[in-house]
Amino acid sequence: MTGDWEVDHGRSDNVQRQLNSLFRQLQQEIERRNRAAERGQTYSGPPLSSGRDLIALAEMADIITAPELLEVIQTENEIRLKRENSFALICVVDRPAPIVTSTPFGVEQCGWDGHQLFFDIALPDGLQIRHRITRSSLADSLVMQTAVYSPTVSQPFTVSKVYTRYDPTKAGYRCTQTLTRGTVCTTEAAESQ
Amino acid sequence: MKSRAIFLAVMFIGLFGCGGSRPVTSTDTLPPGYQQAMVERRDWPAENAEERLMTDRAPFDLEIGVVVFDDGLQNPDSRDARDKLRSVESRLAAVLLRDTLTRSGLWGPVRVLPSKTQFAELTITGAIGHSDGRDLLVQISAVDATGRSWVDQTFRAVATSEHYMESDPMPFRGLFVAIANQLLRAAEGLSRDEMLDIKELAGIRYAAELAPEIYSDYLEDVDGRWALQRLPASDDPMLMRIARIRNQEALFIDTVDEQYVDLWDALGPTYRMWQRSGYEQAQYLDEYTARASARELEASRGSFAAMQQVYSTYRSVRIQEQDLFELATGFDNETAPTVLSAGDRVVRLSGTLDQQYQEWRQLLGQIFALEYGL
Numbered sequence: 001m002t003g004d005w006e007v008d009h010g011r012s013d014n015v016q017r018q019l020n021s022l023f024r025q026l027q028q029e030i031e032r033r034n035r036a037a038e039r040g041q042t043y044s045g046p047p048l049s050s051g052r053d054l055i056a057l058a059e060m061a062d063i064i065t066a067p068e069l070l071e072v073i074q075t076e077n078e079i080r081l082k083r084e085n086s087f088a089l090i091c092v093v094d095r096p097a098p099i100v101t102s103t104p105f106g107v108e109q110c111g112w113d114g115h116q117l118f119f120d121i122a123l124p125d126g127l128q129i130r131h132r133i134t135r136s137s138l139a140d141s142l143v144m145q146t147a148v149y150s151p152t153v154s155q156p157f158t159v160s161k162v163y164t165r166y167d168p169t170k171a172g173y174r175c176t177q178t179l180t181r182g183t184v185c186t187t188e189a190a191e192s193q
Numbered sequence: 194m195k196s197r198a199i200f201l202a203v204m205f206i207g208l209f210g211c212g213g214s215r216p217v218t219s220t221d222t223l224p225p226g227y228q229q230a231m232v233e234r235r236d237w238p239a240e241n242a243e244e245r246l247m248t249d250r251a252p253f254d255l256e257i258g259v260v261v262f263d264d265g266l267q268n269p270d271s272r273d274a275r276d277k278l279r280s281v282e283s284r285l286a287a288v289l290l291r292d293t294l295t296r297s298g299l300w301g302p303v304r305v306l307p308s309k310t311q312f313a314e315l316t317i318t319g320a321i322g323h324s325d326g327r328d329l330l331v332q333i334s335a336v337d338a339t340g341r342s343w344v345d346q347t348f349r350a351v352a353t354s355e356h357y358m359e360s361d362p363m364p365f366r367g368l369f370v371a372i373a374n375q376l377l378r379a380a381e382g383l384s385r386d387e388m389l390d391i392k393e394l395a396g397i398r399y400a401a402e403l404a405p406e407i408y409s410d411y412l413e414d415v416d417g418r419w420a421l422q423r424l425p426a427s428d429d430p431m432l433m434r435i436a437r438i439r440n441q442e443a444l445f446i447d448t449v450d451e452q453y454v455d456l457w458d459a460l461g462p463t464y465r466m467w468q469r470s471g472y473e474q475a476q477y478l479d480e481y482t483a484r485a486s487a488r489e490l491e492a493s494r495g496s497f498a499a500m501q502q503v504y505s506t507y508r509s510v511r512i513q514e515q516d517l518f519e520l521a522t523g524f525d526n527e528t529a530p531t532v533l534s535a536g537d538r539v540v541r542l543s544g545t546l547d548q549q550y551q552e553w554r555q556l557l558g559q560i561f562a563l564e565y566g567l
Contacts, residue, residue, distance in 0.1 A: 060504065
């Protein structure tokens with residue numbers, strides 16, 4: 001997987017479209033319940049999510065899946081997915097999965113699940129994020145499927161992003177995110193760094 | 194550790210145990226792992242940091258070795274960012290203590306030692322018990338060459354927001370000041386003869402480490418305390434040679450000391466940012482817990498603002514950790530080889546500072562044995 005990857009917007013999910021689709025499902029569910037109520041039947045489905053909570057979840061999914069560039073470094077021991085403007089997803093792969101990283105602010109577990117690399121992140125308040133990364137050798141692309149769970153919405157909001165390889169030096173400049181200096185860009189080629 | 198692992202395992206079976214289906218929503222609003230920290234916190238001593246470094250006393254001509262603090266890592270090659278941070282902190286803390294002792298102007302040479310050896314007249318070891326930018330707990334043990342314990346105590350300092358408003362924030366300066374002052378109080382409780390004993394024993398114990406066949410008979414171990422059986426002649430040529438070798442060891446330590454200064458220069462600004470961020474996160478956790486117990490969070494759960502705050506905090510924590518981790522790893526990789534002369538030979542040492550130190554000591558021992566046919 002090692003290399004630089006960028007989002008292929010044409011093959012990736014659009015959050016707005018996903019949201020519209022979920023709203024349609026919600027609408028259908030409401031109609032089903034109304035029809036059941038008119039017939040005097042009890043409807044035993046999961047509790048309905050509110051539209052407001054659904055939009056909140058979609059907005060969160062949009063933020064979480066915002067990184068458009070990935071730099072992947074894969075060694076025998078570790079896979080590191082550096083994401084633009086976000087924290088890197090890092091997994092030690094020379095030990096049996098899951099590898100658990102716990103902080104007071106969240107618990108991360110990762111590992112290989114068959115041919116998928118997974119990162120499951122459990123955050124306070126029941127916010128949970130599941131990333132599933134699959135390599136497609138046929139089209140030389142990476143697919144990152146991200147499911148975001150909220151405690152108030154009955155189903156996850158799922159976004160799939162397809163990444164294809166790119167050469168960061170062709171842009172004429174390259175940028176890295178640093179803690180002390182923010183985003184630092186250089187026109188120097190990678191080889192000369 | 195075992196109970197922690199079980200807790201995590203149980204938590205993840207609960208959260209993600211059913212492959213493919215929606216994770217079970219946790220009704221526990223406390224951040225994961227926070228309960229354990231609360232249990233540990235109960236055992237913390239009261240804050241005992243001190244504001245003023247005592248300097249207006251008679252000085253003691255004692256060589257002090259501050260051993261790089263124990264990072265407590267089971268696996269020194271751990272790739273976990275927080276393990277790497279702890280490893281860096283352990284070195285930085287030793288440097289800060291050395292600087293504080295030096296600043297008092299009351300001691301002889303104070304050196305940071307890559308590992309514990311019988312080199313100094315007073316050896317200080319330490320271990321960081323907790324560090325999050327708001328609370329720092331350090332267990333300190335100081336033992337002189339006779340085996341007498343000067344200090345065996347846990348020190349705790351609590352940073353405040355005022356500390357972080359300073360232009361050059363050193364929020365835990367008071368902790369190192371307290372250690373230095375405590376050492377001074379211990380020194381003042383010793384007589385002049387006891388101080389001389391320390392110096393003599395330090396020399397003979399160093400010699401006995403280098404040439405045990407000859408010098409171990411000069412020493413007696415009585416219930417963990419060392420005493421001199423007799424003293425070699427003041428013009429003992431072998432002892433003079435040992436003193437020269439000891440000077441060479443001091444030369445090595447002073448040479449690698451520059452690398453600790455580099456470490457501070459390279460990592461200090463980021464480390465301080467990490468501390469500040471840790472402080473804010475610790476405050477946030479407390480507020481979060483208070484709100485959780487007041488059930489204020491129930492109302493906002495699932496709202497965009499609540500989720501965004503939770504995610505932003507986590508993202509910020511991870512970015513900080515990863516940034517410092519990369520810097521620390523870079524420093525490890527860049528640990529410079531040390532070139533020193535030993536007699537008529539020039540020696541190039543490589544590896545970690547601890548490895549270089551052990552190699553150098555081994556080499557000095559070999560040179561000594563060769564010269565004396567031991």
